Amino acid sequence: MSQKTVDRGQEYVRIEGVTKRFGDFVAVDSVSLSIFKGEIFCLLGGSGCGKTTLLRMLAGFESPTAGRILIDGQDMAGIPPYERPVNMMFQSYALFPHMTVAKNVAFGLEQEGLGKTEIERRVGEMLEIVKLGEFARRKPHQLSGGQRQRVALARALIKKPKLLLLDEPLGALDKKLREYTQFELINLQEQLGVTFVVVTHDQEEAMTLASRIGVMNKGQIVQVGTPTDIYEFPSSRFVADFIGSVNMFEGQLTEDEPGHVRIRCPELDATVYVNHGISAAPEAKVAVAIRPEKIELTRSELAATENRTRGTVKEIAYMGDMSVYLVRLESGRLVRVTIPNTERHADERIVWDEMVYLSWHPSSPVVLTV
Amino acid sequence: MNKALETLQVWFGKRLVIGVPYFWLLLFFAIPFLIVFKISFSWMQPIQPGYAPLFSWVEETQRFVATLNFSNYEVLLDDPLYLGTFLYSVKVAAISTVLCLLVGYPMAYAIARCPPTTRNLFLMLIILPFWTSFLLRVYAWIGLLKTNGVINNSLLALGIIDQPLTLLYTDFAVYIGIVYSYLPFMILPLYSNLEKHDLTLLEAAADLGASPVKSFFWITLPLSMPGIVAGCLLVFIPAVGEYVIPSLLGRTDQLMIGTVLSAQFFGARNWPVASAVAIALLIMLLIPIMLFQRYQRRELQAARR
Numbered sequence: 001m002s003q004k005t006v007d008r009g010q011e012y013v014r015i016e017g018v019t020k021r022f023g024d025f026v027a028v029d030s031v032s033l034s035i036f037k038g039e040i041f042c043l044l045g046g047s048g049c050g051k052t053t054l055l056r057m058l059a060g061f062e063s064p065t066a067g068r069i070l071i072d073g074q075d076m077a078g079i080p081p082y083e084r085p086v087n088m089m090f091q092s093y094a095l096f097p098h099m100t101v102a103k104n105v106a107f108g109l110e111q112e113g114l115g116k117t118e119i120e121r122r123v124g125e126m127l128e129i130v131k132l133g134e135f136a137r138r139k140p141h142q143l144s145g146g147q148r149q150r151v152a153l154a155r156a157l158i159k160k161p162k163l164l165l166l167d168e169p170l171g172a173l174d175k176k177l178r179e180y181t182q183f184e185l186i187n188l189q190e191q192l193g194v195t196f197v198v199v200t201h202d203q204e205e206a207m208t209l210a211s212r213i214g215v216m217n218k219g220q221i222v223q224v225g226t227p228t229d230i231y232e233f234p235s236s237r238f239v240a241d242f243i244g245s246v247n248m249f250e251g252q253l254t255e256d257e258p259g260h261v262r263i264r265c266p267e268l269d270a271t272v273y274v275n276h277g278i279s280a281a282p283e284a285k286v287a288v289a290i291r292p293e294k295i296e297l298t299r300s301e302l303a304a305t306e307n308r309t310r311g312t313v314k315e316i317a318y319m320g321d322m323s324v325y326l327v328r329l330e331s332g333r334l335v336r337v338t339i340p341n342t343e344r345h346a347d348e349r350i351v352w353d354e355m356v357y358l359s360w361h362p363s364s365p366v367v368l369t370v
Numbered sequence: 371m372n373k374a375l376e377t378l379q380v381w382f383g384k385r386l387v388i389g390v391p392y393f394w395l396l397l398f399f400a401i402p403f404l405i406v407f408k409i410s411f412s413w414m415q416p417i418q419p420g421y422a423p424l425f426s427w428v429e430e431t432q433r434f435v436a437t438l439n440f441s442n443y444e445v446l447l448d449d450p451l452y453l454g455t456f457l458y459s460v461k462v463a464a465i466s467t468v469l470c471l472l473v474g475y476p477m478a479y480a481i482a483r484c485p486p487t488t489r490n491l492f493l494m495l496i497i498l499p500f501w502t503s504f505l506l507r508v509y510a511w512i513g514l515l516k517t518n519g520v521i522n523n524s525l526l527a528l529g530i531i532d533q534p535l536t537l538l539y540t541d542f543a544v545y546i547g548i549v550y551s552y553l554p555f556m557i558l559p560l561y562s563n564l565e566k567h568d569l570t571l572l573e574a575a576a577d578l579g580a581s582p583v584k585s586f587f588w589i590t591l592p593l594s595m596p597g598i599v600a601g602c603l604l605v606f607i608p609a610v611g612e613y614v615i616p617s618l619l620g621r622t623d624q625l626m627i628g629t630v631l632s633a634q635f636f637g638a639r640n641w642p643v644a645s646a647v648a649i650a651l652l653i654m655l656l657i658p659i660m661l662f663q664r665y666q667r668r669e670l671q672a673a674r675r
Binding site for chain 1: 568570571573574575576577578579580581584588589592593
């Protein structure tokens with residue numbers, strides 16, 4: 001996990017009411033956002049949500065239809081990509097195929113017209129940082145996917161940008177390499193003190209990398225927060241559903257007190273008691289979201305009358321570290337429950353077609369009004 | 371059993387597919403080339419077929435005797451006319467090729483960056499002149515370039531010049547003719563290369579601080595090298611041996627090698643010397659082709675992953 005301490009005082013990028021239209025299509029819809037110095041900010045969303053367009057506007061490849069972008073206090077309007085204090089790592093890496101690794105990395109410095117020895121020294125240092133020293137003379141097509149990714153990173157970092165934009169940085173890597181590279185990226189970011197803006201559709205990637213995540217949907221930012229905020233306190237049905245897996249039940253508010261609420265969920269065949277207040281109209285239609293790992297399964301009947309229900313085990317998926325249970329409630333609804341496999345011997349485990357009781361803590365459900 | 375038959379069929383099919391072009395080349399290139407090569411070592415003869423046989427049966431020794439005549443090649447080296455013509459042809463072809471590249475590159479680049487629908491229209495327009503006879507198009511330039519031709523008359527009418535310019539029967543006219551006729555051969559390979567470029571490379575270059583002009587010289591130009599080489603060869607090789615354009619538009623005091631070749635074959639009826647000229651021309655052209663092949667092989671190896 002990265003050091004999720006961000007100096008919130010130092011705003012580095014400011015996006016003010018930025019909209020981007022392509023013909024009739026609104027790719028980015030009045031987005032306002034602040035990104036702080038030294039943080040890893042992830043733009044997370046499905047394909048076509050506008051995250052890449054937003055990133056390309058930061059890089060200067062697209063210009064906003066409305067609104068403005070300030071980087072380090074400077075309005076970026078009319079400033080071409082080659083004059084911005086920003087570098088980007090492309091999803092396809094966009095390595096220059098006719099140049100060696102060293103030449104690729106040196107490209108940015110050569111554009112600045114630095115001396116040959118200075119360039120050589122800095123390229124050498126950078127290649128050491130990304131552990132590619134011995135590959136300096138290779139051409140991109142002679143490298144593996146992971147090595148190319150590191151060349152792309154080295155090339156983007158060589159000019160010591162204050163802001164690095166990464167478009168799906170780990171998208172082309174296989175799972176093992178991704179995990180390794182994620183931590184490498186975080187280490188590098190801390191070591192160099194660069195502000196990262198990462199675009200990804202992979203929530204796991206966003207969770208591990210980011211100090212803050214901006215979830216995007218249909219061109220809009222729907223929630224901004226730390227990975228914990230986004231996961232544990234989603235602000236809308238969309239976010240709750242998009243991040244991780246969740247069991248969501250529609251219900252009606254029956255009791256609304258400052259210290260607690262009660263929600264009647266017919267599908268759940270239970271009343272949900274939540275031990276904090278919410279802001280919603282009385283008797284409002286709300287959704288209750290409960291994460292699969294926050295539900296307990298037992299064979300024995302529970303004394304409680306609230307926050308519990310029962311059903312039959314329909315499906316068990318053994319994942320090694322944990323098992324996923326699909327339980328069919330009496331209403332017919334399937335509920336997903338994950339149980340960590342803390343014991344090696346499976347004698348006590350719940351099996352197919354068993355009648356089970358489900359329960360959760362009053363602090364676990366998230367009540368969603370939008 | 372069936373399996374074996376199938377393997378045999380595949381084997382035979384593969385050989386057949388590869389065999390057709392080989393057979394074609396053998397029939398229409400290798401054999402005629404060997405005949406010309408043979409004639410180039412022969413003597414001129416006033417009777418048919420115009421040259422002496424190389425191989426003769428000698429009764430006394432009971433052997434075949436080959437009598438080779440190297441004097442045809444000696445003529446090429448000794449007579450300054452030939453050397454001068456060769457050099458002049460190479461010069462004309464080289465300058466025309468460079469001009470073609472300078473004119474063709476921006477055109478190919480513009481077409482490659484067009485939206486796909488307009489792209490096809492422009493490509494059609496590039497190929498369109500081929501629908502008229504080559505000879506006719508070169509003749510048309512006489513009408514444009516001659517002393518009281520369209521160009522001179524227009525310039526006189528506009529008052530830009532007082533005296534008609536000498537445009538026809540100059541090197542200039544030959545360059546115009548060659549560039550005009552061979553431009554599509556430059557544009558098409560360049561286009562097919564430029565069209566495949568990954569434009570994110572230019573974004574990456576811009577991102578790293580390269581202005582559009584710098585990006586062009588650092589990224590686009592080097593990556594279009596295979597297209598440039600292919601286009602240049604397609605223009606240079608036929609331009610060196612060009613016969614029609616220099617004879618119709620060119621100088622009368624300086625011949626190109628194609629004209630000399632034709633004069634030797636049809637005028638002087640000296641087939642052996644004409645063949646020697648043809649062989650020398652071929653060897654000269656073989657050098658750039660071989661260089662290109664080596665370059666292509668290297669590119670191919672580089673492209674392999």
